[in-house]
Amino acid sequence: MKKQMSFLGGAGLAALAMLGAGTAAEAKPVHHTDAEFEALKAQVDRLTARLDAQDGAQRNATEQAAQAQAAAAAASERALAAQAAADAAAKAAPAEVKSQLASWKPKLPGLDGTSISGRMYFNISSISAKNGGVKTIGAGSLNGAGFNIKRFYLGVDHKFSDVFSGNVTMDVNNVIGQTANSNFQTPTATTGAAAGATTNVNNVALVGRGFYIKKAYLQAKINPALIIRFGAADLPWIPYVENQYGYRHIENTVADRLSFGTSSDWGVHVLGDLAGGLFSYQISVIDGGGYRNVKLTKSVDVEGRVSVAYKGFYAAGGGYAGKRANDVQGAVLSNGNDLHTASRIDGLIGYKNKLFTVGGEYFHAKNWNNVTTVATDKTDGYSVFGSINFAKTWSAFGRYDWVKPSKILNPTVKDQYFNFGIQWEPVKIVDLALVYKHDRARNGAIGTSNGTIGAATIGGKYSEIGLFGQLRF
Incomplete structure (x- = not known):
């Protein structure tokens, strides 16, 4: 940006010098000065457009980085939720297996409600x-x-x-x-022993x-x-x-x-x-x-x-x-x-x-x-x-x-x-x-x-x- 401003400043000084010279000499036609001015203006416009494009690209990059970060956070949350679900399933598995095995046990009629101590x-x-x-x-x-x-x-x-x-x-x-x-x-004596024994x-x-x-x-x-x-x-x-x-x-x-x-x-x-x-x-x-x-x-x-x-x-x-x-x-x-x-x-x-x-x-x-x-x-x-x-x-x-x-x-x-x-x-x-x-x-x-x-x-x-x-x- 500093280089751009220096260039513009130099161009301005050159234009003023040329105008001053034209006034003093009153020999060169004015259309040459206008052409140069237009050329300088076009160059400034191109530089401005380039800077605007760079700013836009930077904003897009920042937005994309923010979006990527949000996506990463969401993915992390989904991963944690998936891990919690997996842990819960792992804990529930023995109970489910036990329940399933219990349902497969042969039941003897009349023994429900019976306990031994x-x-x-x-x-x-x-x-x-x-x-x-x-x-x-x-x-x-x-x-x-x-x-x-x-x-x-x-x-x-x-x-x-x-x-x-x-x-x-x-x-x-x-x-x-x-x-x-x-x-x-x-x-x-044994049973049936003699009397008196x-x-x-x-x-x-x-x-x-x-x-x-x-x-x-x-x-x-x-x-x-x-x-x-x-x-x-x-x-x-x-x-x-x-x-x-x-x-x-x-x-x-x-x-x-x-x-x-x-x-x-x-x-x-x-x-x-x-x-x-x-x-x-x-x-x-x-x-x-x-x-x-x-x-x-x-x-x-x-x-x-x-x-x-x-x-x-x-x-x-x-x-x-x-x-x-x-x-x-x-x-x-x-x-x-x-x-x-x-x-x-x-x-x-x-x-x-x-x-x-x-x-x-x-x-x-x-x-x-x-x-x-x-x-x-x-x-x-x-x-x-x-x-x-x-x-x-x-x-x-x-x-x-x-x-x-x-x-x-x-x-x-x-x-x-x-x-x-x-x-x-x-x-x-x-x-x-x-x-x-x-x-x-x-x-x-x-x-x-x-x-x-x-x-x-x-x-x-x-x-x-x-x-x-x-x-x-």
Whole structure:
């Protein structure tokens, strides 16, 4: 542009000089000056046109560059959208494949709505048992070490509709007459032995472990406040306490541990939750012999419970009354009177949250083991327990039981039991606990879930240490 202006300036000066010269000389004709001027003007026009063309080309190039940049941005957005769509498709593919495979699976009629569950209590431990300070020996001795499966439950649930469902739960346990820890005793005589021969009745024809039906019921859930079960099902008290206690795989609750109650029986069970779960209840009309012993009797037994739960606090009261399946036709006491009625009163109170649990249980029983005897008896017992979750998968726990099993007939006999330990939960379905247990029978023998402790009037001690656990699926 500067060169162009210099040229134009020079041309102008030359024109002025020529005009000046023409005026002075007045000899040369004017048409020569006009021709030169026109030539210069034409040259200026050509240069201007060239500059305009260059400016236009530059503007076109700028516009094309902007358009190319916009096109590139749009292409980038389309590429990102395509990648996102590809990622979503890749994530959806397994679900679609899984759904497709599921549709190809052969379906067995009637199995829709069926689920299978299981639970196993196991331990590997060392036991020391002494009666009167002397270790027990021989058949039935509790001393030694080994692995044991205390219980194994296998359950099948089926939902027929929103109202009706069913459950069957099998229980693998030691045979009748054997404790959870006692060794099998070789029978001293076989069936049909000569009169007068001693026969270990509990062990004749009973080998190893039994496979029992613990629960088998049809359920009608009218609404959360009214559920009816027909058959063998959980009873109101012991399963409720086990749920609050949380360490059933370590030990039975106090009434169950000393056989002053059971967890399941045959009958009709009505239960439900009220006020959004604030209150709950259950009442069971049952045979009274437990889930392993179904009998026809002249009367039925009744067990019930009412409970409340509010912001971590819980409390419950319950009771039991009946003949415990002994009221068969013609059964009377040896003095001709009617059989006694066994009864039990229960109470539980406590608090639990994500950090810790604490609770206490009390029971009072009357004639529990004296339905068919002329003599009467009473029992009192309590249990306190607690646990603390000090880490995500770790907890510490402890418990203490005190029971007077025979306040009238053997008032000096007492049972004192405690356990404590630490538990690890590697996954949600497995619990492993290092546990120490100690049970002391004072002034006599006491039958427990761990075997008979003590003998006659001398009492005994039972200590166990080991790894206890449960597996659920």
